[in-house]
Amino acid sequence: MTIIREAEILCVGTELLLGDIINTNAAHLARRLAELGIGVHHQSVVGDHPGRLREALSLALSRADLVITSGGLGPTYDDLTRETVAEAFGLPLEKDEAILAHIRDHFARTGRVMTPNNERQAMVPRGATVLDNPQGTAPGLIVTDEANNKTVILLPGPPRELIPMFDELAMPYLKARTDRVLFSLNVHIFGMGESTVETILRDQMIEGKNPTIAPYCTAGEVRLRVTAQAEDEKTARDMCRQTVGHIMESEVGAYVYAVVPSTEGEATLEGVVIHELCRLGKTVACAESCTGGLIAKRLTDIPGSSAAVLGGFVTYTNEMKMRHLGVSPETLEQYTELSEQTATEMARGARVATGADIGISTTGLAGPGGGSEDCPVGTVFVGISSSQGEQVKRLSLSPNRKRDYIRTVAASHALEMIRRLLLSET
Amino acid sequence: MTIIREAEILCVGTELLLGDIINTNAAHLARRLAELGIGVHHQSVVGDHPGRLREALSLALSRADLVITSGGLGPTYDDLTRETVAEAFGLPLEKDEAILAHIRDHFARTGRVMTPNNERQAMVPRGATVLDNPQGTAPGLIVTDEANNKTVILLPGPPRELIPMFDELAMPYLKARTDRVLFSLNVHIFGMGESTVETILRDQMIEGKNPTIAPYCTAGEVRLRVTAQAEDEKTARDMCRQTVGHIMESEVGAYVYAVVPSTEGEATLEGVVIHELCRLGKTVACAESCTGGLIAKRLTDIPGSSAAVLGGFVTYTNEMKMRHLGVSPETLEQYTELSEQTATEMARGARVATGADIGISTTGLAGPGGGSEDCPVGTVFVGISSSQGEQVKRLSLSPNRKRDYIRTVAASHALEMIRRLLLSET
Numbered sequence: 001m002t003i004i005r006e007a008e009i010l011c012v013g014t015e016l017l018l019g020d021i022i023n024t025n026a027a028h029l030a031r032r033l034a035e036l037g038i039g040v041h042h043q044s045v046v047g048d049h050p051g052r053l054r055e056a057l058s059l060a061l062s063r064a065d066l067v068i069t070s071g072g073l074g075p076t077y078d079d080l081t082r083e084t085v086a087e088a089f090g091l092p093l094e095k096d097e098a099i100l101a102h103i104r105d106h107f108a109r110t111g112r113v114m115t116p117n118n119e120r121q122a123m124v125p126r127g128a129t130v131l132d133n134p135q136g137t138a139p140g141l142i143v144t145d146e147a148n149n150k151t152v153i154l155l156p157g158p159p160r161e162l163i164p165m166f167d168e169l170a171m172p173y174l175k176a177r178t179d180r181v182l183f184s185l186n187v188h189i190f191g192m193g194e195s196t197v198e199t200i201l202r203d204q205m206i207e208g209k210n211p212t213i214a215p216y217c218t219a220g221e222v223r224l225r226v227t228a229q230a231e232d233e234k235t236a237r238d239m240c241r242q243t244v245g246h247i248m249e250s251e252v253g254a255y256v257y258a259v260v261p262s263t264e265g266e267a268t269l270e271g272v273v274i275h276e277l278c279r280l281g282k283t284v285a286c287a288e289s290c291t292g293g294l295i296a297k298r299l300t301d302i303p304g305s306s307a308a309v310l311g312g313f314v315t316y317t318n319e320m321k322m323r324h325l326g327v328s329p330e331t332l333e334q335y336t337e338l339s340e341q342t343a344t345e346m347a348r349g350a351r352v353a354t355g356a357d358i359g360i361s362t363t364g365l366a367g368p369g370g371g372s373e374d375c376p377v378g379t380v381f382v383g384i385s386s387s388q389g390e391q392v393k394r395l396s397l398s399p400n401r402k403r404d405y406i407r408t409v410a411a412s413h414a415l416e417m418i419r420r421l422l423l424s425e426t
Numbered sequence: 427m428t429i430i431r432e433a434e435i436l437c438v439g440t441e442l443l444l445g446d447i448i449n450t451n452a453a454h455l456a457r458r459l460a461e462l463g464i465g466v467h468h469q470s471v472v473g474d475h476p477g478r479l480r481e482a483l484s485l486a487l488s489r490a491d492l493v494i495t496s497g498g499l500g501p502t503y504d505d506l507t508r509e510t511v512a513e514a515f516g517l518p519l520e521k522d523e524a525i526l527a528h529i530r531d532h533f534a535r536t537g538r539v540m541t542p543n544n545e546r547q548a549m550v551p552r553g554a555t556v557l558d559n560p561q562g563t564a565p566g567l568i569v570t571d572e573a574n575n576k577t578v579i580l581l582p583g584p585p586r587e588l589i590p591m592f593d594e595l596a597m598p599y600l601k602a603r604t605d606r607v608l609f610s611l612n613v614h615i616f617g618m619g620e621s622t623v624e625t626i627l628r629d630q631m632i633e634g635k636n637p638t639i640a641p642y643c644t645a646g647e648v649r650l651r652v653t654a655q656a657e658d659e660k661t662a663r664d665m666c667r668q669t670v671g672h673i674m675e676s677e678v679g680a681y682v683y684a685v686v687p688s689t690e691g692e693a694t695l696e697g698v699v700i701h702e703l704c705r706l707g708k709t710v711a712c713a714e715s716c717t718g719g720l721i722a723k724r725l726t727d728i729p730g731s732s733a734a735v736l737g738g739f740v741t742y743t744n745e746m747k748m749r750h751l752g753v754s755p756e757t758l759e760q761y762t763e764l765s766e767q768t769a770t771e772m773a774r775g776a777r778v779a780t781g782a783d784i785g786i787s788t789t790g791l792a793g794p795g796g797g798s799e800d801c802p803v804g805t806v807f808v809g810i811s812s813s814q815g816e817q818v819k820r821l822s823l824s825p826n827r828k829r830d831y832i833r834t835v836a837a838s839h840a841l842e843m844i845r846r847l848l849l850s851e852t
Binding site: 034 | 440441442443444445446447448449450452453454455456457458459460466467468469470471472473475478482500501502503532535536537538539540541543544560561584586640642712714717718719720721722723725726727729730731732735736737738739740741742743745746749750779780781793794795829830833
């Protein structure tokens, strides 16, 4: 049996070209192919147009062993993928009675009238493998030219039809046609910028290396995806672990808050914090001014957070800071609400008012308005209070950053302070 | 000046090929180009690979007048878009001192160390137009070959940087190079499902009509984009207004919370609520259980919200509900925390404790765990309290929905209740 090494994803649909829908199919297929160790170097989108679809398909087939298409399998005149693929492989279309029965049955069950054009969906290129579609009428197809090692997998456009069909029916077919395994570890970093990380790890980040190290940025965070290719998963996993070991030994290591296999999705600061709080049986309460509830929101995004989060206060007014957090009028008078002192008293207040083990606070300027010479927009004081004592960090984020960025990064610093406190306690 | 009729979207990034991120940039750019009446027949994705990027770029330039790229403008070794486009146009790269100053300034302000590789971001193809990037260090670029009517617009990969840069800087550039005018109104709907909206408006939604009506869904909300094409903007605007008039007269009208020109971006429930609160000089305070700070977070996402939001309470424990919101032990005992009575007392408590005009509350089950026969996951009680009285809405969202969906929709219902209360007061 021929081995598939290179694939391309070809999505068909005018609605994608108009931006009416976001191409989530491409991302899903790409992730699955990466898991299989099948390389993907091109994704493309074309409309329901015979000429352009034909060109796109032949270009893709000239570059890859496998082309996966989504869309264009419907009953209407502009659904052309089936015909175009059959033509490209020089195969005649034949009516498949089993599919026709399935379509008739589907219409009967959903109480809809079957129109003649639906019969087109029962046409199959000779010798093609049919992939059943319990979610709809259009079946998927696998068309192969073994002699030239070219395969096209045709999938329907709607994600709720495409995803189960690919995962349950196409994946086993492809697993039997790969001889490599890719394994990835996501290394989550907070507190060090992308270019600094890249400067430190440059030697290990050269393209073509195995394992590869690819950096991605999100607000204030850097994620490194370490991917190894090997004959079997254990070898690939060990290769990734070794590379991650080198990263942990470098200056970057001190800023790594999680290392997770890509198959387990992505880690978040809030997820790590909730996990640690639950593990240690500790509780937290928030006192938020400029983050306005974002810290509490992120912590409670995590299922099971109710075991560790007692609650929080959003104190936008000094009145509330005094009344509910016990911040002293003198402090607000002498240092204003934008001060280390206020942040400290807020964190302490949240802890005292709720009986939590840890109190975390933010007070600052998220903008766009306000700010002064010595306290510009982007200035945020993050305070933490626990039985171990109290601490405040002053952040100076770029005043040009958007309000949501400043709030997100400030909240992330607060979460990171909780994480480090918990680390120091274990 | 040459007219641009055909465009292609070329997204650069290995993370797209690996399916680590979903290509939302392509959808945003496609929608905007459709507004401009610029046709898009191809979208493609390539990795950070010089050879393949060069091929993809030249293929795109051979088919279209305009190519818009996203990604590959970062400081790291694998960011190659700038160099590749300069090469395709036979232009030398020159260091732009203004950009360099911006980058230096950016690092200085954020107190980070600027590494040498960041200087690469200051290199510009001779004669290119620079698009400022207040959100980051990498500027966008417009490179044009007037003689052959070929233009490439280079945009950074992060949507947070790409979207404002394209909408605010590239759109005016492109508007001046189209001979048709498109005008769009976004109609924001909350409280009515997409299929109901479509059923009611079917006759007006037939494709090819002018104005067109395109529906987009987000958690619990439906947005209709009404787009008219005409010789001049006034005509197009009047056509849109007339269509929106018909929508407002239909059953859908009662669920419309905002109608905004697409050029002014998108409305949000929280934005409308803050605007109304400020206009009426009213204040609000939140008491959140299952939404865990999300309502306060969304309200305070809005610049200027400090004039209307006094603050809020995240009360995850009954202890906090009693102590800080004055929920009575009897109520919790008799009806439990998942009840209309508790929601009412929470909303009242937030109002009393802060002196706000309006108190809003949520208590419910966001899952995934917990739930019972008569109170399954997805059950949320939303309470509101004001001088006009008190009211509670019981939501029964599908238990199969994700935690973040349930929390988001519950928060949206809370915001909608505030909006309707304010409407009734004016």
